[in-house]
Every structure is written in C-alpha cells, then in structure tokens.
Amino acid sequence: MAAIYRLDCQAQKGGLVMSADRPDSGRPGAMVLAGAGLELGMATVALMLGGWWLDQKLATDPWLMLTGLAIGMIGGTYNVYRLSKKYFD
Numbered sequence: 001m002a003a004i005y006r007l008d009c010q011a012q013k014g015g016l017v018m019s020a021d022r023p024d025s026g027r028p029g030a031m032v033l034a035g036a037g038l039e040l041g042m043a044t045v046a047l048m049l050g051g052w053w054l055d056q057k058l059a060t061d062p063w064l065m066l067t068g069l070a071i072g073m074i075g076g077t078y079n080v081y082r083l084s085k086k087y088f089d
Contacts, residue, residue, distance in 0.1 A: 028083070028087045032083070032087075036079065036080045036083045036084075037080075039076055039079045039080070040073075040076035040077065040079065040080055041076070042076075043072045043073075043075050043076035043079070044069065044072035044073050044076050045072070046072065047068035047069065047071050047072035047075075048065055048068045048069040048072055049068070050068050051064040051065035051066070051067055051068025051069065052064070052065040052068070054068075
C-alpha cells in the first residue's frame with residue numbers, strides 16, 4: 001500500500017461517504033488534520049472580528065477584540081487537543 005494519504009470513498013446506505021482516516025495505521029489522514037487547523041484558525045479569526053465589531057459599537061477599543069482573540073485561541077486549541085486525544089491516546 002502506498003505511503004501517501006488518500007481519501008477512500010465507499011458507498012454506505014445509498015450515499016457516498018468519504019473517509020479521511022488511514023485505516024492501515026490508525027492515524028488521522030491529511031484531511032482530518034487540515035480540518036483541525038481550519039477550526040483553530042476560523043475560531044480565532046471569527047471571535048476576534050466579533051470582538052472588533054463590538055468594540056466599534058461600544059467604544060471599548062481594544063478590549064473586546066483581545067477577549068475574542070483569547071477565547072478563540074483557547075477554544076480552537078481545545079478542539080485540536082480533543083481531536084489529538086481521539087487518535088493519539
């Protein structure tokens with residue numbers, strides 16, 4: 001079997017299911033890891049921008065943006081940690 005990550009498509013109950021895991025090693029595939037990185041980035045950016053918007057409305061520069069940034073980083077990091085526990089525990 002090739003040493004590259006690949007997506008296996010399999011028909012299941014009339015639909016097409018894409019599996020991003022590598023069944024031969026028990027480790028996550030590239031798509032799972034990319035998704036975890038996107039979750040971290042998107043959570044951070046979304047909450048930071050929400051805080052910035054609230055700062056503009058409430059004239060509290062830069063405190064709500066920094067709070068959103070911190071909460072986004074903590075939440076995104078927790079999601080990555082939770083995913084890593086699932087595969088590497």
